[in-house]
Amino acid sequence: MEIRLADQSFAADRELAQFSSRLDGEGAVVSFVGIARDRSTDGEKVEQLILEAHPRLTLRSMEEIGQAALDRFPISRLRIVHRVGSLLPGEPIVFVAAASAHRRAAFEAADYMMDRLKTDALFWKREDTDSGSRWIEPREDDHVARQRWSEMCPE
Amino acid sequence: MKVIFFGKLRDALGEESDLVAEQGETVAQLRRRLADLHPAASRDLLNPGVRACVDDEIVTEDFIVGDRESVEFLPPLSGG
Numbered sequence: 001m002e003i004r005l006a007d008q009s010f011a012a013d014r015e016l017a018q019f020s021s022r023l024d025g026e027g028a029v030v031s032f033v034g035i036a037r038d039r040s041t042d043g044e045k046v047e048q049l050i051l052e053a054h055p056r057l058t059l060r061s062m063e064e065i066g067q068a069a070l071d072r073f074p075i076s077r078l079r080i081v082h083r084v085g086s087l088l089p090g091e092p093i094v095f096v097a098a099a100s101a102h103r104r105a106a107f108e109a110a111d112y113m114m115d116r117l118k119t120d121a122l123f124w125k126r127e128d129t130d131s132g133s134r135w136i137e138p139r140e141d142d143h144v145a146r147q148r149w150s151e152m153c154p155e
Numbered sequence: 156m157k158v159i160f161f162g163k164l165r166d167a168l169g170e171e172s173d174l175v176a177e178q179g180e181t182v183a184q185l186r187r188r189l190a191d192l193h194p195a196a197s198r199d200l201l202n203p204g205v206r207a208c209v210d211d212e213i214v215t216e217d218f219i220v221g222d223r224e225s226v227e228f229l230p231p232l233s234g235g
Contacts, residue, residue, distance in 0.1 A: 052161060052163060054229070056207075070217075082235055094235055120232075122229070123235055124163070124232060133166075135230070136233040
């Protein structure tokens with residue numbers, strides 16, 4: 001598992017290139033990048049996004065998610081990179097990648113990791129707009145998405 | 156006893172607060188004590204989505220913190 005917090009901007013293409021350079025015969029790599037939006041849910045222009053983390057528990061929550069993905073899907077490797085600190089719209093917030101022999105597991109593992117990260121990763125996000133700052137809570141969609149992994153395949 | 160706040164709780168309460176520990180005090184009691192000290196933040200403090208954390212473990216409301224050096228309060232998380 002390659003899991004880390006990044007307090008500076010990272011480049012998704014470099015993460016993917018690094019991840020893929022260490023493949024050991026896997027035929028499939030799937031990756032996802034989450035990008036800071038320039039509009040808040042109210043449609044306001046976002047000036048910056050602040051991501052706060054716990055000194056130890058945030059990384060631990062990410063590692064738990066990574067381990068759960070390894071346990072659940074036949075993937076050989078994964079990478080999770082998540083920003084902390086202040087971000088501008090357009091900057092990457094999160095990168096996940098999974099490698100497996102065949103594509104189905106890699107797609108599912110990446111999808112699973114993102115759904116888990118959206119609801120279970122220990123971050124606090126604040127959107128700063130012209131009219132003020134707002135701390136974010138997960139969207140209903142995120143909880144629904146997280147739920148489907150509980151219903152899908154019985155362990 | 157040090158009380159440490161994250162996320163939205165920091166806005167009203169700052170990052171850290173030093174309180175005199177009270178013997179046998181539970182998380183729930185500490186929350187109410189903090190809410191009394193900071194009425195403007197009481198709704199955020201008493202939000203059931205706020206969790207307490209001691210030694211990097213989430214603890215329940217009846218957990219005794221009176222003998223601890225520090226307690227952290229984590230507001231509802233935003234997710235990744």
